[in-house]
Amino acid sequence: MNLARLPIAIAATTAALFVTAPPAVAADPWAQGTVSTVGKIIWDAGGGRLGLCSGAIVDAPNGSVVATAAHCVSGDESPGAPGDVYFVPAYDHGREHYREDGWRVAAFHTPEGWDTTRETSAILPHDYAFLTLEAKDGRTVQEVWGANALAFEPVTEEGEVAVLGYPAADPYDGESLHYCAGDLRVLDQGEAEAANVGGLLLEECDLTAGSSGGPWLQDYDQATESGTVLAVMSVGSGEGQVVGRPFPDEARTLFTAAGAERAPAGG
Template sequence: MRIRRWSTVSVAAVMTVALAVVLWSSGAPQGGRVVGLGSVVPWGSADPRSPMAPPPVRGQAGPVVGGLSASSVGVLVVDGGRHQCSASVVASQSRRLLATAAHCVWLDGAWRVDGATFIPGYAAGEEPYGRWQVDTAYVPPAWTEANSPIEDVAADVDMAFVSVLPRDGVLPEQVLGAQGISFSTPPQVEVAALGYPALGSYDGQSLRGCVGTGAVEAFTRPESPKPSEIRSLDCDMTQGASGGPWLAGPDADSGRGQVVGVVSGGDDTHLVSPRFGPAAKQIYDAADTAALAATAPAPSPSTDPMSAQIAPRGGS
């Protein structure tokens, strides 16, 4: 993967490679590198520093242990078990939805949800809540139309909602809890961005978080003449953090809040996220409506194909 720079309307900020899927197994062949961020490190132990400690330096991801994040945020294993992202359980009527990045489930013209699993609370090889099988995923039509490869991300639409199957008749939210979700927030909001970064000084074995001001910036793509919006945050999380939640709220820095975006991409100092608004609400509603019909072999007839693209159930 290579650094890719985009122009923005409001600032001359950098928008680079997605903090996307990284190798799930240290024994698998390594992929490309992000310039300046190092390569995938072997699996190791979780960070030994005290739980809930604040980041030692602003913009540096500190460890997050305990609280609601310990059960509602986890690793999303995709692409036949070869890659990982991050994801979080979000409150819904169906009680089985995850929020993540679109490039985690649909990339280079293909779905990557066949055999995908969610491992909430993953920490240094421990899986305290087991694995939950992915049912299907929903992404914006604009994401599939852009056909974004990993180094060329359409960050403003890089969001997805994933439905997870019940386990022994129990819904995910009943066991794991759920973060709230908001589709209306001010241009600047204090957030905590969480994820499982796995490059550079991070090993993908523990949940990390950055806190700071998530500021809205204008964002343009060559194929989209109308400027859109993203959020930017000072944070050094790397690949593997993709799809992790951006939490706002009074308890966000302790891992409980409302999801207002997800990690899309960035460079070695900044993260970017789509700004959740009406478009995100459409995807969320489509996913939740279909997930309510847990035994249905296809999406509910009320799902508008122009508002969301759905992955085939079972990935085939």
């Protein structure tokens, strides 16, 4: 399968929803409704639009780090990080009060390779980011909601993976958590061009715009509502194939910076 033409289709803002017809393969609603360590990223994109992405809390020393996709932070049409961004853990039909329910983003951490002045194919392997959140009422997001473990490459093709997010393009409305699950597969040379080599592939999954940055989870524990984040949702074909971006070894430095930053006090 040649995935060279996969666009950054699971876009950050509602204006960029790319799916024009409902795909044939459907993602399922999460049976328990929500996951405490997974949530929705929302910001005012101007013109009456909201920016929409997904993310997951990951275990960090400051208790205030969310993993997501770099294209949720910046892109060729919006090279600067958005302002006044909120992460809402366990989001469920609450768009009108996301500021009250959410944790405000204090800092954005994207890799040096995510240079939006370059071609998409050149920067796609760097489509991951970390957000540092403000504390809220004197507590960190991790203290209140828990956290997932974070894994770095190499990722081995063992076991199943569940991909979670808040798809907002038809046939979804972005208001509830959906997921796909399947065998873990890593794209090798010959299966995809360089931009997608090393990415994680899941077929028969139609998670659409809004699910960008959502976690690819393994070893999920229903009691703690957490697992291990292997990657974040990066691109989709619009025809039932999605690719997750794992965290290379150089992402450790970025994660350390996000996890060491003192989370400022919020409301």
